Amino acid sequence: MSEQPGKARHRRNRKALAVAVPLALTAAGTMAYGTDLGLLGEDAQRTASAATTAAPAWATATADGFASVNSLGQNGTYGGRDGQIVTVKTQADLEKYATATQPYVIVVAGTINMNPVGKEIKVQSDKTIVGAGTTGQIVGGGFFLGQGVHNVVIRNLTIRDSYQGVWNDKDHDFDAIQMDGAHHIWIDHNDLRHMADGLIDVRKDSTNVTVSWNKLSDNNKTFGIGWTENVKTDITVHHNWFRETEQRNPSTDNAAHAHLYNNFLEDVAGTTIKSSYGNYSRGRTRMVLENSYFQGMNNPVTKDSTAAVVQKGNTFVGTSGRNESGGTAFDPKSYYGYTLDRTADVPALLRSGAGPRGSIGTTGTTGTTGTTAATKAATTLTVAKDGSGQYSTVQAAVNAVPANNPSRVVIAVKPGTYRETVKVPANKPHVTIQGTGGSRKDTVIVYNNAAGTPKPGGGTYGTGGSATVAVEADDFQARNLTITNDFDEKANQNLSGHQAVALRTASDKVFLDGIIVNGDQDTLLLDTAAKDRLGRVYMTNSYVVGNVDFIFGRATAVIDRSVITLKKRWNGTSAGYVTAPSTAADRKGILIANSTVNGDVSDRSFYLGRPWHAGGDASLDPQTTVRNTSLSAAIRTAPWTDMSGFSWKDDRFAEYRNTGAGAGSAGSDRPHLTDAQAAGQEVADWLAGWTPTAS
Template sequence: MRAIKDEHRAARHRRRRLSLAVGIPVAMAAAAGLTYGTAFGVFGEDAQPRASAATAAGAAAGAASAADDVADGMADDVADGFASVNALGQNGTYGGRDGKTVTVKTLADLEKYATAADPYVIVVAATITMDPKGKEIKVASDKTIVGSGTSGQIVGGGFFLGQGVHNVILRNLTIRDSYAGTWNDKEHDFDAVQMDGAHHVWIDHNDLRHMADGLIDSRKDTTYLTVSWNKLSDNNKTFGIGWTENTTADITIHHNWLRETEQRNPSTDNVAHAHLYNNYLQDVAGTDITSSYGNYSRGNTKMVLENSYFEGLNNPVTKDSSAAVVQRGNVFVGTSGRNESGGTAFDPKSFYAYTLDKAADVPAKVKAGTGPRAATGVTAEAASSTLTVAKDGSGRYRTVQAAVDAVPANNSSRVVVSIAPGTYRETVKIPANKPHVTLQGTGGSRKDTVIVYDNAAGTPKPDGSGTYGTSGSATVAAEADDFQARNLTLSNDFDEKANQNLAGHQAVALRTAADKAFLDGVIVEGDQDTLLLDTAAKDKLGRAYIRDSYVVGNTDFIFGRATAVVDRSVITLKKRWDGTSQGYVTAPSTPADRKGFLITNTTVTGDVSARSFYLGRNWHAGGDATLDPQTTVRDSALSGAIRTTPWSDMGGFPWKDDRFAEYKNTGAGSGTASGDRPQLTDAQARNQEIADWLGNWNPTALNPA
């Protein structure tokens, strides 16, 4: 009989008695052992205990980081102003964040992805010359085109957004030099950005200059447009808006630097709501370019002009008799000619929130902040510490997988995928080359954020290549080292009753297949094979630590070959699809030279029949007789649902030839030592603590190494 193995070793002064640091109170544990509880165990529906302090700290750090990014106007890929308004079936402007990120260095690749039907974040990482000169790439909807640092330059042409094109971001680019030798050019319509009937567009932090025609042409009822933090210079016709008798467009223009531009600064023709604020218009004396006019409200335009700074311009603010301009807080230095206001306009804050800078501060702020920034672009964003996910479009990504896809390969520091409350019906895979990823729910409860899918082992793959198999059925598959999940629910809701025709009902909610997986304050729920704790290969170490969490299931629902600890948690037993109560908590398939599963300071309970569940059985995966499966359950509260003989054979291998034991458990499901119920001695127990399982890994750290 080898049910308990003595593991002789020297005492280690480094031993951390993590299992005893914060345990379930004895009275609570004893009481728990006398009840079957609810589906979420004795701690109640809202899933206590939980690592709320760590979760809150992480969320606060993420929020602070995000706030800093927004304050810099650089790292959050969500537009402000009218481009942020929910209208025309589009909830704000976020570009291609739900698609793949690609890096381009050639005109062919830029055009390929910009014109594609699918969403893309397109990183321009080189100087790309348009051929022929004046070429304007026809950008399709749901695109972000962003320069990588200051290296993304478009020379001799630009971009065209046609009728109905929407949800486009142009950012951190230099677009220049389509000038064809004629200052007031009537022949060459070579714009930097031309929009004809587009909506929800954000043009931000670009350097636009020296084009044959306009720097920006917003035409034919283009609406829900925000133009921010751009440098527009060395041009005749800068920024024209209109080319229609309709009065429908809504446009925000803020924090732009217009320098040495003659006209259309901008010219706004028949714009329903034109909000211009904190712009800096500068005409430097003695240069070859002299301004004709500045901001112009034409036709039926209603313009609100706030806290902008005009320096040296002729006719800084003009309006038609039919148009309106409401001026507030603007500064005029060395200007001459028409400076007009009149009529009634609108309240921009009835459409969106914004904050005004003082007009006197605008020149310095705009000079320092406009144009492409070396520290921005997708490279910096993807490497940032927090990537936000929200189904309603208020985050950077709409799906969890899209955020994971944005994590740089072989990243060296932690990236938190911060997930807003909601149910995300998708599968998620964190590949092996993306370590240090945390999936973190931001709701008040771990039940608020749910990632769920319903694949099972026998579910056919859509491509006809067979079925998923057990490991392939996972809703979330974490194949990268140092994975974390916090404050959320990971679920597989495969319906066994409705799919009795399928061969293979194993349905994994979470599969870990790497080292240092840390589950902190989560719910992992399913039926058969809920939590697969695996390793990258049989000869690879794979450690997992599950703390302050719930694991729910009925058959072998904690299984695999990893070295894993379940600490201070609730294991909830669940009836089968047909209402019967029978099952196995663990099914370890541990290599002979490794630790298997340690369950400590945990409550095992559930609304099931008395004496109907085993604590575990020995899984010799693939009939491998060299394996030595191990489960130890210690210092835990066991409900009366646990059998008096809690261990079972599996696949023809006697459990007594492997490693199964208990130590000082309590509750109606506990029992005394016998040949069918091995108990550790005190000496043996000292070598079966959390530190023995985790070695030099301390998963209580914020960013475990």
């Protein structure tokens, strides 16, 4: 996007919750309701079948390890298997069933964004909370299991992104799963990442806990056990993949019996997160550590002088620092049976097997007529640079999607750097491009076209044509990957047109979830198919990086619970503009909510936005609202400015209840919404009846 010089033109100076619904009958027998898709609301319920059916295997699964040991009046851990199976799609319904006194198997179908950020639902005893295949996500919050809570299973969920922009956060105790005095808990096949505090905290004499087959990544204080003077906790930690985690992997303090086996601890070279230590036996802990694989870890195994670690069969590759053992521990087989996998097989085993499974939480028996999917299965196309997928480029997979496809196609992209441009044309809706790595940094789509880059057939690409990834199809989703334009401005000073788009969207119902969009000038172009067409975009739990007008366009776009990173320009100077909306007069523009704006730039050097009247169109009414967002000192005290002869004061720019060093009080150069105005500028108002759901 470039400025259009000219003289000034002057012009005139809630949503309903989805209901929880029964998914299948339990073994005890209850009424079952269903549709062809297996999920329904009150408006779609059919007549119930009176047949009694058996619950699916995932609803009756039981824990292994110390969670299977009978004690404290509880015989093993099986969660809510004796109760009704219900499906939830809203926070209200999840809380309703998780906090109930009776047993439930609670299936989370889709993404639930927690409000307020950091909220931990207080789960009561006899519950199974399970994700529907790979779609169940809890974003910006988690679960709390308090004193005496027991027999709880948390499986197959992605719980992520309560991170508040401070790595060693002392102010936000936002965990994925926290236990204070709970017992008989099984945490299995989850993807836990990017929280403000711990991914798992097992505290205050919580015991009979098993943590298995989880991915834990992108976090500082990852997995803490203990913090008590008592020596009561019995815990099993097996087949977990720790990746890009700094400390507490886990840290085990005063645990009576800690059995760790077949875990994979990986510190990846070249990433920004460096391991401080791996497995730590503290206080009077007795730890048995078996057949685990440590790759690149600093201080892979440490112990206090009062603690014990007995090591057997572990492998250490590229590690450094402390690797300790000593003392007398215990024999886990005197408590429960288990089988060790070969240590050499652990990395491949966990890369393929840890985290949510598509087979869990997605099917339920429906009498003698077979099974019904809880969510309609998507077609999956795999992409891998090494030839192990169906396609070696992302564009080849997009090309393979049939025109006018009626249902979801997931393009699963294995970790790697894909130097290519990608275009999803308008006749290929319902496409998801999803990285399959443990981090959004693992899968990168990158190219370096700029507006002034010559095209092979003549002419130049222009701003819109420079995009690394261009999306023109409705109902598009991107997840768990990085999209970058790495055009080198310094090396191309002779080139006219340095606008270089990483991602361009020109369609409706675009869901960007857990991604990084990285560039310099004009990083993220949020457009519509035409001036008179609606184009809604919802971005959450993501990062946008840039310096000049790097979030811009005419779409109705929400950036929610994300981090906007300000970047210095090619010559090292700090000056820029976050947004440049070109909104039509009857549309909503850009809403930044519940987010953080920061970066390594000079104080008071960036504007929050300026009005882009594309092509000098005086009929446009650009809009940016920034609300409930933390602003660093980089933001100017007068945060809005004019553009190409158009005054920002003639358009729609406002703030509401922002915080941080860059926030300021209301004034003529800094308009704030009133409470009444803010009530009409919520996320739901922007989305206008659309509820983004991962699929």
